[in-house]
Amino acid sequence: MPATSRPPHPPSPYRRAAIAVTALLTVLAALLPAGAAQASPAVQYTNPLAAQRADPHIFRHTDGYYYFTATVPEYDRIVLRRATSIQGLASAPETVIWRRHTSGEMGAHIWAPEIHFINGKWYVYFAAGRADDVWKIRMYVLESSAADPLTGGWTERGRIATPWDTFALDATTFIANGVRYLLWAQQEPGIATNSNLYIARMGASPWTITGAVTRLTVPTLAWETRGHKVAEGPAVLQRNGRLFLTYSASATDANYCLGMLTAPASADPLQASSWTKSAAPVFATSAATGQYGPGHNSFTVSEDGQSDILVYHDRNYRDITGDPLGDPNRRTRVQKVHWRSDGTPDFGIPVPDGATPVRLTSYGTAGGAIRHWEYRVRLEADVTPLADSQFRLVTGLSGSGTVSLESTNFPGYFLRHRGFAAWVEKNDGTSLFRADASFTRRSGLSGSGTVSLESANFPGYFLRHRAGLVWVERNDGTAAFRDSASFILE
Incomplete structure (x- = not known):
């Protein structure tokens, strides 16, 4: 479904999923080690x-x-x-x-x-x-x-x-x-x-x-x-x-x-x-x-x-x-x-x-940004509306040492993985949701200036995009995986 056809209604499960992915990426970026954070173009302030x-x-x-x-x-x-x-x-x-x-x-x-x-x-x-x-x-x-x-x-x-x-x-x-x-x-x-x-x-x-x-x-x-x-x-x-x-x-x-x-x-x-x-x-x-x-x-x-x-x-x-x-x-x-x-x-x-939200753009696909659409998280260029690709960085729902990504335009909805697919969904308060919506920040698999998000409950599995959609999958060590699991914060 093209972005221009999205109705102005509350997000379906696909859209919320996408929101969750973006939010997660944002959180990780903000909590990255100083070197990676400084190398990224992310700009964050606290309002008002x-x-x-x-x-x-x-x-x-x-x-x-x-x-x-x-x-x-x-x-x-x-x-x-x-x-x-x-x-x-x-x-x-x-x-x-x-x-x-x-x-x-x-x-x-x-x-x-x-x-x-x-x-x-x-x-x-x-x-x-x-x-x-x-x-x-x-x-x-x-x-x-x-x-x-x-x-x-x-x-x-x-x-x-x-x-x-x-x-x-x-x-x-x-x-x-x-x-x-x-x-x-x-x-x-x-x-x-x-x-x-x-x-x-x-x-x-x-x-x-x-x-x-x-x-x-x-x-x-x-x-x-x-x-x-x-x-x-x-x-x-x-x-x-x-x-x-x-x-x-x-x-x-x-x-x-x-x-x-x-x-x-x-x-x-x-x-x-x-x-x-x-x-x-x-x-x-x-x-x-x-x-x-x-x-x-x-x-x-x-x-x-x-x-x-x-x-x-x-x-x-x-x-x-x-x-x-x-x-x-x-x-x-x-x-x-x-x-x-x-x-x-x-x-x-x-x-x-x-804290102002951030966007996660793909290291391996020029112009592509993580966004939510009908709850599903995907990678897309020229996201409309922009807020679908903006996420608030918050402390991980599963606790210290992790981060979670909250949708900017659907507060209370987080990027989480379910069936290894990334979705944006409303926090239901369960321990499973908290774990699925929490990630460990890592230096980008593709090197300096990027960030990667590792699943908190599936170590070795990272948020990555494939065929236009976003998933949580096991790092297979290939260059293609590293590039698709590495993001630039903006």
């Missing part, structure tokens, strides 16, 4: 990264630090923290670098700060209302020439002027083909929406724009207009000869989600015709993982520079009392961006809280 921090922005600077800022629930100040790793931001001390005015402009609703380093100086872009008119939201800029933006002073460079004196927010900046651009969200007179997306060339300073302003998109689709007609929070990812512009849509409750515009890197980003809008959201609520309203993202890069990281906020509950903006519990989260063979990003679903 920060409680009560919305609209997160993480910037990796050339000084070796990650800088993190976000909206605080009091909407009254701008905070900043830094660490040498993304996970380190979770416990890094936080510094207040600026507070709202007590009157007039920049006196209320301090929203969505972003930190950038431009021409040797630090800049923070943010939105703010007036103390006497909190919904008169406009975009403003702070500047610091200090080497360390946590300790240096900040100068207010004022408001970013746009063609209309209307609701405007979420300024961000990027460079394409040597030209720096400003992106933002604004309410345009004559268009009955909360906000649309706009782009212009940056002017002589990082707080001015110049030339024509282009409207890139207006929220018109059903998933962009739930609760409110919103397109906001733009962020740009450049890869594979294209510009990928994500944005947030709909109300800031469980309906909040990410859309995406795509343009060739060689095209003029100031031409609206250069951009194509995805017909469906690219990242949305997942009841299965308990994550609601993911949105207002930014992008950063992993510590080894090899993986793009999606940074976003969400809540771990659906129902909100009153205005969602009054609910303080949006949390900053991170997860790895995966890439399809056609060069487009696959964000998957917002993963469960805790």
